[in-house]
Amino acid sequence: MSSLVVAIDGPSGSGKSSTSRGVASRLGMRYLDTGAMFRAITWWMLTHDVDVTDADAVAARAGDAIIESGTDPQAPTILVDGEDASVAIRSDAVNAAVSPVSAVPAVRTRLLELQRSIIEAGSDIVVEGRDIGSVVAPGAAVKVYLTADPAARATRRAAEAGGDVATTQESLLARDRIDSGRATAPLTMADGAVHIDTTPYTLDEVVGQVVALVEAVSGAEA
Numbered sequence: 029m030s031s032l033v034v035a036i037d038g039p040s041g042s043g044k045s046s047t048s049r050g051v052a053s054r055l056g057m058r059y060l061d062t063g064a065m066f067r068a069i070t071w072w073m074l075t076h077d078v079d080v081t082d083a084d085a086v087a088a089r090a091g092d093a094i095i096e097s098g099t100d101p102q103a104p105t106i107l108v109d110g111e112d113a114s115v116a117i118r119s120d121a122v123n124a125a126v127s128p129v130s131a132v133p134a135v136r137t138r139l140l141e142l143q144r145s146i147i148e149a150g151s152d153i154v155v156e157g158r159d160i161g162s163v164v165a166p167g168a169a170v171k172v173y174l175t176a177d178p179a180a181r182a183t184r185r186a187a188e189a190g191g192d193v194a195t196t197q198e199s200l201l202a203r204d205r206i207d208s209g210r211a212t213a214p215l216t217m218a219d220g221a222v223h224i225d226t227t228p229y230t231l232d233e234v235v236g237q238v239v240a241l242v243e244a245v246s247g248a249e250a
């Protein structure tokens with residue numbers, strides 16, 4: 029029997045990472061943060077002096093970074109060429125470059141292959157990103173699309189990472205525009221996805237709602 033996949037998509041700050049980790053921890057599942065993989069390849073481009081505004085230059089190096097993602101929801105890890113990049117991939121420079129780099133088809137093809145090999149290599153898994161339910165795992169047993177008001181998203185992010193709410197909101201909305209407008213695998217609500225607007229709920233409540241969706245499916249399959 030193939031393993032169960034839970035796909036969680038949505039814009040920045042909607043709660044994907046924390047909800048996915050909470051669900052995976054509660055249900056004993058693996059966890060994959062695909063955003064961290066796009067951030068990792070972007071960080072590699074920046075540290076190898078690739079002009080990230082030049083799609084051809086990015087495409088030419090798309091296969092060169094070695095990216096390894098850990099799948100323990102309690103201790104997610106990301107290695108780039110064997111080096112821990114978990115802090116570096118959250119920098120302002122990566123925030124500014126990650127959406128244009130993620131729009132380059134060769135980057136998406138490379139990471140899609142890696143993502144599918146991780147998903148297929150093991151047990152049940154929660155996978156979060158922008159195109160999981162639509163492209164990476166369209167056959168996922170459960171698909172969730174998380175949103176929240178832009179002001180709530182910016183307030184959450186600023187509280188977590190520091191910085192003022194207005195600047196954070198501008199940066200999130202700029203990324204949303206690129207992520208939703210790109211030609212290849214844009215951010216979209218997949219067919220069959222359950223939409224949860226997380227604005228009025230606590231993290232625990234959202235985790236509970238997603239766990240209930242997964243249990244309904246696994247109960248039906250048992």
Ligand SMILES: Nc1ncnc2c1ncn2[C@@H]1O[C@H](COP(=O)(O)OP(=O)(O)O)[C@@H](O)[C@H]1O
Pocket residue numbers: 038039040041042043044045046047184185188226227229230231232234
């Ligand atoms: N339902 C929620 N209510 C309040 N804060 C939340 C909620 N979900 C997530 N958060 C907080 O918002 C911030 C961004 O969440 P995160 O999971 O990183 O979002 P994303 O992965 O979609 O960018 C984190 O600090 C997280 O703890």
Ligand SMILES: Nc1ccn([C@H]2C[C@H](O)[C@@H](COP(=O)(O)OP(=O)(O)O)O2)c(=O)n1
Pocket residue numbers: 039040041042044062063064066067126127130131156157158159160203207
């Ligand atoms: N499946 C995915 C995941 C992320 N991306 C791109 C687009 C996003 O702006 C960046 C960063 O994603 P990430 O999930 O880390 O972003 P946030 O933490 O939600 O701000 O990567 C993507 O294109 N496809």
